[in-house]
Amino acid sequence: MKFRIQKMCRVLKVSKSGYYQWLNRKPSARELERQKRRRRIQHYFNHFKRRAGSRPTTAALREEGHKWSSKTVERCMKAMGLKSIVARKYKATTNSNHSLPVHDNTLNQDFNVSAPNKVWVTDITYIATREGWLYLASVMDLFSRKIVGWSLGSRMTRISDRCVRPGLRAAQT
Numbered sequence: 477m478k479f480r481i482q483k484m485c486r487v488l489k490v491s492k493s494g495y496y497q498w499l500n501r502k503p504s505a506r507e508l509e510r511q512k513r514r515r516r517i518q519h520y521f522n523h524f525k526r527r528a529g530s531r532p533t534t535a536a537l538r539e540e541g542h543k544w545s546s547k548t549v550e551r552c553m554k555a556m557g558l559k560s561i562v563a564r565k566y567k568a569t570t571n572s573n574h575s576l577p578v579h580d581n582t583l584n585q586d587f588n589v590s591a592p593n594k595v596w597v598t599d600i601t602y603i604a605t606r607e608g609w610l611y612l613a614s615v616m617d618l619f620s621r622k623i624v625g626w627s628l629g630s631r632m633t634r635i636s637d638r639c640v641r642p643g644l645r646a647a648q649t
Contacts, residue, residue, distance in 0.1 A: 513544060513552055521558050529553075529560040567609075589619040596624065600632065 485492050503511070520533045528536075530550035537544055553559075589595045595618040603610045611632040615625040 510552075513542075513548075514556060516540070516542065517549060517552055517556065517558070521553070521560075526558075526561050564604075587618060592617055592619045593624075594619060602632070 481492060481495065485495055516537060517533060520528065520536045523536075524532060530546050530553055533553070534544065534546040534549045537549065583595065583597070596615050597618055598613065598615050600611060600613045603612060608630065611629050613627045613629075614623050616622065617624050
């Protein structure tokens with residue numbers, strides 16, 4: 477929505493000449509310094525392939541001769557919306573140290589099946605979500621390559637008794 481300058485000046489209680497003076501004013505020395513800082517921070521952010529935070533960026537700026545503190549660089553990066561890419565740490569999801577029975581490999585890499593429902597295979601995978609890890613266990617018929625059952629949970633536990641068959645209503649699971 478656009479308003480007339482005269483009306484805005486009256487509502488904001490400023491003179492029209494003061495508004496136009498502000499509009500055409502050259503940037504102050506402080507604003508020029510801020511613009512320079514933003515350009516140099518953006519340069520190093522791109523130079524480090526978006527992986528460096530405020531501390532490495534500050535170190536690079538200091539080597540260049542600037543005396544900006546890491547807090548100033550951090551504040552500026554936050555205002556510019558620059559967030560470094562953080563590599564996630566490896567998370568082990570398999571615990572082989574257990575006393576549970578392990579079934580023998582009777583399939584022996586022979587994946588040719590002559591009829592449906594003769595051989596089922598299973599797998600567990602984990603999915604990163606905003607709310608944490610989810611674990612998906614699935615059962616596949618090796619003949620049709622269709623999923624015949626699955627279960628989803630927030631913990632990787634024995635879930636064979638909770639397996640869901642496709643087509644069943646949630647109330648039956």
